[in-house]
Amino acid sequence: MSEIQKNIERLQNLLPERVSLVAVSKFHPVAALQEAYDAGQRIFGESRAQELQQKVPMLPADVQWHFIGHLQTNKVRAIVPHVSLIHSIDSEKLLRTVDAEAARIGRTVDVLLQLHVAKETTKFGLTPDECVAVVHGCVPELEHVRIRGVMGMATNTDDEAEIRQEFRAIKAVFDTLKNGKMQTEGYFDTISMGMSDDFQIAIEEGSTMVRIGSLIFGERQY
Numbered sequence: 001m002s003e004i005q006k007n008i009e010r011l012q013n014l015l016p017e018r019v020s021l022v023a024v025s026k027f028h029p030v031a032a033l034q035e036a037y038d039a040g041q042r043i044f045g046e047s048r049a050q051e052l053q054q055k056v057p058m059l060p061a062d063v064q065w066h067f068i069g070h071l072q073t074n075k076v077r078a079i080v081p082h083v084s085l086i087h088s089i090d091s092e093k094l095l096r097t098v099d100a101e102a103a104r105i106g107r108t109v110d111v112l113l114q115l116h117v118a119k120e121t122t123k124f125g126l127t128p129d130e131c132v133a134v135v136h137g138c139v140p141e142l143e144h145v146r147i148r149g150v151m152g153m154a155t156n157t158d159d160e161a162e163i164r165q166e167f168r169a170i171k172a173v174f175d176t177l178k179n180g181k182m183q184t185e186g187y188f189d190t191i192s193m194g195m196s197d198d199f200q201i202a203i204e205e206g207s208t209m210v211r212i213g214s215l216i217f218g219e220r221q222y
């Protein structure tokens with residue numbers, strides 16, 4: 001059994017059933033993705049439009065591609081035909097652009113709203129208030145995007161209490177929407193949080209989807 005295969009099995013055994021695994025394959029060659037596919041992995045996360053476009057035709061058609069990186073509006077057209085979930089909607093303008101592009105090609109795209117809860121200013125995302133405002137402003141109106149939930153990243157730190165508090169803040173926004181505006185929308189069910197270094201804490205704090213790269217594929221290449 002290959003290392004990648006072993007890593008996926010180990011993770012699948014660790015994750016509760018409610019938590020799905022996104023294998024973050026950015027910067028890894030398609031041969032590595034194929035190994036993960038052969039081990040049963042179907043959801044792959046990419047963070048750059050061009051890399052995603054190059055990889056899509058090289059893997060089987062039943063792969064579910066998730067876009068997890070910062071998305072510029074001028075890259076929306078390139079990815080919308082390929083993705084089953086965009087994790088990184090960080091403005092109303094971007095959400096409206098995705099909706100328009102999805103409408104143009106006659107499909108509906110699932111998305112998550114990305115929250116900025118980390119201390120690092122380099123990270124992207126909406127504040128909790130902005131996130132709630134986007135949902136209220138867009139849900140009745142936009143017909144070609146489905147807001148499935150929220151996504152966020154914790155600060156890159158050894159301070160477990162800090163990480164836990166940030167994940168709690170993400171979960172709290174989800175709960176606010178789930179108990180409010182999105183109450184009757186059964187599809188609003190996803191909390192994407194947790195990476196290689198912090199996914200166990202994320203799961204304890206309510207994550208339903210973890211995005212894991214290094215623990216599956218090792219250090220990123222090229």
Ligand SMILES: *Cc1c(COP(=O)(O)O)cnc(C)c1O
Pocket residue numbers: 024026047068069153195196197211212213214215
């Ligand atoms: C790269 C990346 C990950 C995976 O990070 P690892 O530490 O390798 O698990 C998860 N989420 C996002 C948004 C990323 O950019």
